[in-house]
Amino acid sequence: MSTAISDSTPLSPRWRQAVILVMIFGFSLLIWITAKTYTGAPPIPARVIGSAGQVLFTGEEVKDGQEVFLKYGLMEHGTLWGHGAYLGPDYTAEYLHRLAEIGRDSLAQAHYGKAFKELGEGQALEIGARLKTLIKQNRYDAGANTLRFTDVEADSYRIQTGEWTTYFSGEKAAVGLPTKFIQDEQELKHLTAYFAWATWATVAPRPEKDYSYTNNWPYEPLVGNGPTASTYLWSAMSLITLLGGLGLILFIFGKFNYLGWGGAAGWKHAQEGRLQAWTLTPSQKAVGLFFAVVALLFLGQAALGGVLAHYRVEPGGFYGFDLARFLPYNLARTWHLQLAIFWIATAWVGGGLFLAPLVGGGEPKGQKAGVLVLLGALAIVVFGSLFGEMAGINNKLGSLWFWLGHQGSEYLDLGRFWQILLAAGLVFWLFLMFRALRPAMKGTEQGELPSLFFYAAIAIPLFYVPALFYGPRTNFAVIDNWRFWIIHLWVEGFFELFATVLVAVMFYQLGLVTSKSATRLVYLDAILYLGGGIVGIGHHWYFTGQGTLNMGLAASFSAMEVIPLTLLTLDAWDFIRLQDRNCAECDRPLAAKQRWAIKFLIAVGVWNFVGAGVFGFLINLPIVSYFEVGTTLTANHGHAAMFGVFGMLALAVLVFCLREIKGDLAWGKVEKFIRLGFWGLNIGLGLMVVLDLFPGGVIQLWDVLSNGYWHARRLAFLMGGTFHTLEWVRIAADMIFLLLGAVPIAYATLRLVFSREGGDTT
Structure with a gap:
């Protein structure tokens, strides 16, 4: 039988102590992982030389190439080590595949005097094995700070310098970019050197390890790149963590029925929030x-x-x-x-x-x-x-x-x-x-x-300060580490925690919950979100120059991030009940005025479970992430979680504040647009997921498994077959989202803000 706790008793200080302990523990691990990123990042050698000792390019040219990559916003065109945009190729996967093709032809000419495609089956297998042996070696000399390329790698670098030059500066524009986008020949040479170094890190084994600096990412069978044993192991262990954590937290919620937004019932008329009598x-x-x-x-x-x-x-x-x-x-x-x-x-x-x-x-x-x-x-x-x-x-x-x-x-x-x-x-x-x-x-x-x-x-x-901790010539593995401190920890962690406090204050001021209930829920959310989220940030770093320590910790803690997201289905029901809560004395709905703000919060609960929970957990498993990172399944999670959660939360705050700022007359004239916008946004986002992002992502994932990562990221795949058809079908969802969702919300907002009826915003 559930135990009820009187809301008049003081809140135990153990809630606050638990949050502090969670943060100390989580940040201790996260800082340790970050420190190891500096020591374990793929080294940038002072010189890259050929087999005869000639200098192919220098470490300074690699850093110059990274500056070219960043300056021209190429991470918003394609990806590097799987992170970035989805229209262009993954530059490392594409470079690696071309390295394999050039290497096979080079070896075939050297051993049999003909092109690889002209070889017999046995000869082709022999050349393929030779290529893997050549490529899967680390020839970096730490003492001399020199990296030696084989003849195959040197030939590939020279050939690909011309190919990437044509790609970015040729008469035929790269997909989505203007013609002759990058025209400086030195910049293009340095950019290719950067791609060559980043690709070397994907295949060269770490010292005394049997996997590369990127844990054998990307999937490229031609050079022997496939999932590591750790990728399989920690995927399984993360499932155990998830199931154990879910069982524990459901037991706790079953025993203590006062947890959640419901809080104590029986809110009295005399205790209603300040908003009833507040003057703006x-x-x-x-x-x-x-x-x-x-x-x-x-x-x-x-x-x-x-x-x-x-x-x-x-x-x-x-x-x-x-x-x-x-x-x-x-x-x-x-x-x-x-x-x-x-x-x-x-x-x-x-x-x-x-x-x-x-x-x-x-x-x-x-x-x-x-x-x-x-x-x-x-x-x-x-x-x-x-x-x-x-x-x-x-x-x-x-x-x-x-x-x-x-x-x-x-x-x-x-x-x-x-x-x-x-x-x-x-x-x-x-x-x-x-x-x-x-x-x-x-x-x-x-x-x-x-x-x-x-x-x-x-x-x-x-927690925005880490955005200032790197420069344009910092090792990319370190850049990506700090970048996700912002994306995951700042946006998804502490901004979401601040939003939770905002909602708690809103409900308290409306008289829907007591101060104690609101405070307890803030502490509870902090424990649940930060308990898994601080270390769980590392699921973004599985294949960006981190070792297996990060993979093990991140996979386990990232699985625990799903636990509070599962509980958000309970939040949705709490919000539904709260919107119908009546004053205990006058029996009128306390939240009738703010019903649309609460409906947006209900949507947050649903999308948090679906977008962040289901779709997020799907791609956070190391073995799934290995094949899908940088594909449409990532965009599927991003849209459902970024807008479905944070966007809906922001709109809930917008509707709440404007409803209080403006009077009934002004609100009555725009409420129909708020209603239309609410349903337009939710239906449009739902159709984006159902018609394109999820099925298209599954199709692209299947192509990765069937043909290699490089193939599923090429324009030929994106513009063909069922995948391309689904992209066209998505236009219906986009139009609903924009015309029936965003436009009505924007119109209602601007009309309320600049209306002189029922208040003055200036």
């Missing part, structure tokens, strides 16, 4: 302008998503128009991803600014001016970085490309100057939050909730 402050009215920015950025991001989808069906043009000349794929994808982060973060920042005076009980002097200054800084970062990226990939910024242009790392594309400005803006936002929350943090009426609100806000600027 000047800064709260000004926050409406943040949501106008959210609407415009969201609309632009959704439109760019349609552009990217069309590139996948008609890469040579947009219904006959040469779109790549003005908006190439790599720029469109850069803006698509960056705008997603901008509009979602802006909604949460705006939500924090709206709720802080409410929680603090009043507005500090000058708060409105601070809010408007922050809005101006946001505009500078958004538009400055967008135009900087466009100038950067067109080589218009010279040596300032890294600072003002396109930094080149997926999701962290904005130049370093804009990153620093963004970090400064977040610190200023934290200052505004503190001065509004400080009175409540000293009081006891709301318990620990105001302090938790502020502590969660601290994590936002604090």
